[in-house]
Amino acid sequence: MKILLAEDDNDMRRFLAKALQNAGYEVLSFDNGLSAYNRLREEPFELLLTDIVMPEMDGIELARRATELDPDIKVMFITGFAAVALNPDSKAPKDAKVLSKPFHLRELVSEVEKLLAAA
Numbered sequence: 001m002k003i004l005l006a007e008d009d010n011d012m013r014r015f016l017a018k019a020l021q022n023a024g025y026e027v028l029s030f031d032n033g034l035s036a037y038n039r040l041r042e043e044p045f046e047l048l049l050t051d052i053v054m055p056e057m058d059g060i061e062l063a064r065r066a067t068e069l070d071p072d073i074k075v076m077f078i079t080g081f082a083a084v085a086l087n088p089d090s091k092a093p094k095d096a097k098v099l100s101k102p103f104h105l106r107e108l109v110s111e112v113e114k115l116l117a118a119a
Helices: 010-022 033-040 059-069 082-086 105-117
Strands: 002-006 026-030 047-051 074-079 097-100
Touching: 002 010, 002 033, 002 059, 010 026, 010 047, 010 105, 026 033, 033 047, 033 059, 047 059, 047 105, 059 074, 074 105, 097 105
Parallel strands: 002 026, 002 047, 047 074, 074 097
Antiparallel strands: none
């Protein structure tokens, strides 16, 4: 299972990628939405795990474009701004999961496993 991780905080991105890799996932990580989107155009991923507030392209726009490219991709937002993701005006994918910061890495892995198992 391949996960594309978009998170502009370097430390957070490293922690998340390591936790997911330790759980057996292949993780490609990017520090902004635009470079993540460009990679999504090159190959399929099972899950897009993205922060919402990022430079160049925010996570909601990234998720919207990702689901246009691949309607089957699962989306999970990791954010300190859960209300933004849940706002119906945001145009975020309707079945996207939101994990609010702060969270424990075990919680992240558990939520990712649940989301991917629902595929």
